[in-house]
Amino acid sequence: MTQTTGPALKPRHVLGISGGKDSSALAIYMRDRVPEMEYFFCDTGAELPETYEYLNRLEAALGKPIMRLNAERDFDHWLEVYQGTLPSPQMRWCTKNLKIKPLEQWVGDDPVTSYVAIRADENRLGYVSTKPNIQAVFPFREEGIDKEGVNRILDEAGIGLPDYYEWRTRSGCYFCFFQRKQEWVGLKDRHPDLFEKAVAYEEKVRHRDTAMRGRHYTWSQGESLHELIERREEIEAKHQTAMERAAKRIKPNRPLLEVLSDALNADDDEAGCSVCHL
Template sequence: MTTQQPVRHIVSLSGGKDSTALAIYLRDRIPNLEYVFCDTGEELPETYEYLKKLEVFLGKPIIYLKARQSFEDMLKARGGFLPSGQVRWCTEYLKIKPFEEYIGDSLCHNYIGIRADEAHRKGYISSKKNIIAHYPFIEDGIRKEDVMRILEESGLGLPAYYKWRSRSGCYFCFFQQKNEWLGLLENHPDLYEKAESYEKENLDTGERYTWAAKESLKELRSPERKKMILEEHERRKAQLQQSRANLLLMDVFALEEDNGDSCLICHL
């Protein structure tokens, strides 16, 4: 006689504001809730610090999942071919596969922090039929202002990286805006240099593997280019603040380049 596997209830955490707010929102609503973070090993220090604070608030351990191979091992196996918005092998192998392996064949209800004001972002996280996606914020009409209230009332507030970055995810995320790359350079120059070391250029063919579109991180950090990027960011920020009173800095980041194609499991 086979023993029936228990039904599991899991919140997928990214270290970002929405999934954190969802974990808080569901903490006392769903019994036996699991909190899972797919750790690429390439996260910002602020992400780990924020997850530690969340763990204390939840009163329950967050389960950290890691891929069998590191990012660097995978990068070498691909001949230095960097992940990109078109080929997101980092998300597939460092986030989705470890999560699916952790679930196995159990029936799993997976709770995802997409808000009611961004319902269009529903998209692929896992294709396994035993993993059933739920969107409590969409169902309950929870919007960005509600998420901010949940975080403030919990005492957690926002992760520290929101001062210079619009989303969670790896420090080298290819969805970063160029002013955010400069934020990484200012706040974590060691990580910027590490990301820069992964870029490659074939002088014979002219083929380049770069994180940012059309320019390398070495080019992006040059004084002239840095000045242009920061001036453009300030110009856009002023325009947006003029049109929207009391606009938060994180809203400025998001409105400048709202990329609906970003990897959901990384950036909620």
């Protein structure tokens, strides 16, 4: 007797929202092209208030909800699992457990097409799952859509940019270790309560590590947040010089975000998390 199989499963179409401009623009761009698209946001429990506000604006523009993942296992849960060790560029357990695993668990073994917001003017890949049932596609790269195209999509949709771009160049947790020194200063000015929470994490880890191993983990590589703020005047002076230098390189009347993004100085690390900062 010949065994028959049922019809092949139709692939799910999913698009991850980071809270940044590129993934948000891609969501708008694909809204009418793939009506069955499922949008998701990996909520670490440590996002900026501006990020949550922007997600609400984006949901209104999309006309459908954005699935929030990680409702039960946020950053604090995984911090305990890793025995109080802060994530860092060398050990990015936050990306693994708060971004990649939730996505892969959510889609399970379903055939999935994942839409990734890498622009045509970028030379990076972003996160591409190694699971055989998840196929990544790059609409912006395929359609030749660059940074100006992204800004145009957001402007025409009436949602513009997230407010944190007034002082920060990337989305992500308020205590992200990829933040520039000046962005930590900006966090203290804009959200002093969140800055103090970041300090509290650092202090808690410092006491534990000193007692157990004599190590000293910090959010900003090379110095604690207290030490960083003590250098505030120096950091701001370097940032101002970098901003003036960047403004001269960029065409007049360009958005502030472009000047901020180009205003690197010796304290800054240009690399970022390819999952969080789309």
